[in-house]
Amino acid sequence: MIAGALVNERDISKGVFTPDVTFPQRQLSPDEFIFFSTLPQALSTEAEMMTRYTGETLNGKDACLQRIHVTGGTNGILVSSLREHRPFTPSFIGRAEDQAYILSTFVNGNTQLGYAHESGLIMRHDKEAFAQEAIKMAKVGKAIGDFIRILIFSNYVKVLGKSFSDIKEVTNPFTGCFISQIPTTVVYLRFCLKVASLFAEGKSGQALEFIKNGVPRLQETLDFVQGENSQLKQAYEKEKQGWNLYYDILAQIEEAIASEDDLALKLQQEAQAIIDQCAIN
Numbered sequence: 355m356i357a358g359a360l361v362n363e364r365d366i367s368k369g370v371f372t373p374d375v376t377f378p379q380r381q382l383s384p385d386e387f388i389f390f391s392t393l394p395q396a397l398s399t400e401a402e403m404m405t406r407y408t409g410e411t412l413n414g415k416d417a418c419l420q421r422i423h424v425t426g427g428t429n430g431i432l433v434s435s436l437r438e439h440r441p442f443t444p445s446f447i448g449r450a451e452d453q454a455y456i457l458s459t460f461v462n463g464n465t466q467l468g469y470a471h472e473s474g475l476i477m478r479h480d481k482e483a484f485a486q487e488a489i490k491m492a493k494v495g496k497a498i499g500d501f502i503r504i505l506i507f508s509n510y511v512k513v514l515g516k517s518f519s520d521i522k523e524v525t526n527p528f529t530g531c532f533i534s535q536i537p538t539t540v541v542y543l544r545f546c547l548k549v550a551s552l553f554a555e556g557k558s559g560q561a562l563e564f565i566k567n568g569v570p571r572l573q574e575t576l577d578f579v580q581g582e583n584s585q586l587k588q589a590y591e592k593e594k595q596g597w598n599l600y601y602d603i604l605a606q607i608e609e610a611i612a613s614e615d616d617l618a619l620k621l622q623q624e625a626q627a628i629i630d631q632c633a634i635n
Contacts, residue, residue, distance in 0.1 A: 355435065355456070355467060357421040358428030358475025359403035370476045371406065375399040385547035389540055391500060394527035398423040407473045419471035423528040424452045428477045429469065437605075439467040442597045444590055446506065446578065449499050453529045454510065458594075460524075461515045494560070497548065498568045500532075501541045502575045506586070508537035509579040513587045541572065 365372040377396045386392075402421055407414030429452055431441070439459045447454040459467040511521050511533050522530050534540050545568060552561035578585045610618030 355429060355431045355469045356472040356475065357424040357469035358472050358477065360425045360428065360479040361476050363478055363480045366478065371404050373399045373404055374479055383548070384551045385544040388544045388547060389504070391528070391531050394531045398528035402471060405471055405473060414473060421469035421471045422453060422456065422525045424469055425477070428475050435467060437601060440597055440601050441467060442593065444510070444593050446586060446589055449503050450529070457510065457514065457521070460521050494564055494567055498571055501545060501568070501572060503532050504534060504537045504541055505575050505579050507532040508534045509584065509586050510590070513590050538576065545572065
């Protein structure tokens with residue numbers, strides 16, 4: 355697989371190798387002493403995404419950087435790798451779906467799928483240019499989404515079959531910070547401190563909004579991830595079975611096309627007709 359980077363629309367004049375996430379220069383709020391994803395995200399962005407293959411050893415040909423933290427729109431996969439490793443993003447993943455995509459391949463086996471960093475594969479990020487108000491409005495939802503991501507990712511990793519600590523190590527610093535041995539404790543502590551700090555700052559309206567939005571969403575997520583045979587585990591196993599069935603059928607149809615089977619050839623024609631209608635403006 356390959357993985358590129360983003361540059362914010364406002365930063366293009368500085369150069370395309372300008373990190374879209376920078377190191378925070380501010381005091382931490384109380385809840386951020388428990389969990390502060392902005393720092394590892396900035397570290398990952400600057401140290402990984404901005405890497406340029408200019409050295410003799412790490413030159414992108416003989417050796418390259420392996421990535422876990424990727425950005426939507428700047429990643430890709432070889433068809434052969436797609437069919438060998440059969441990655442998928444489970445339907446219960448609401449954020450960081452590109453990172454959950456590769457996590458699905460972190461199962462016991464001899465070979466491991468990985469993102470190869472592609473220096474210079476950069477996409478312009480325009481959302482701040484036209485959606486600033488929407489971003490502000492979504493601030494509470496994003497914060498709660500971070501809590502949910504900790505619960506989902508931490509429990510998702512446990513059902514993959516590979517060592518928890520091994521996955522944690524290879525996914526650090528950014529993706530790994532959402533993978534915790536004590537996710538419920540981290541989320542409870544951070545939620546309480548976030549609400550308490552908002553009340554302490556005189557922002558009672560925001561605090562109440564945070565509670566009203568957060569409590570039902572967190573309870574729903576906890577119900578989904580907890581238990582030996584959790585709903586998350588059941589959903590993952592069912593969807594994995596479905597994707598395996600998809601790839602098996604695909605392989606059989608290809609063999610049938612090669613044998614000039616009438617039904618397979620008809621399906622090929624119908625699929626091609628659908629693809630031909632998918633024009634890009």
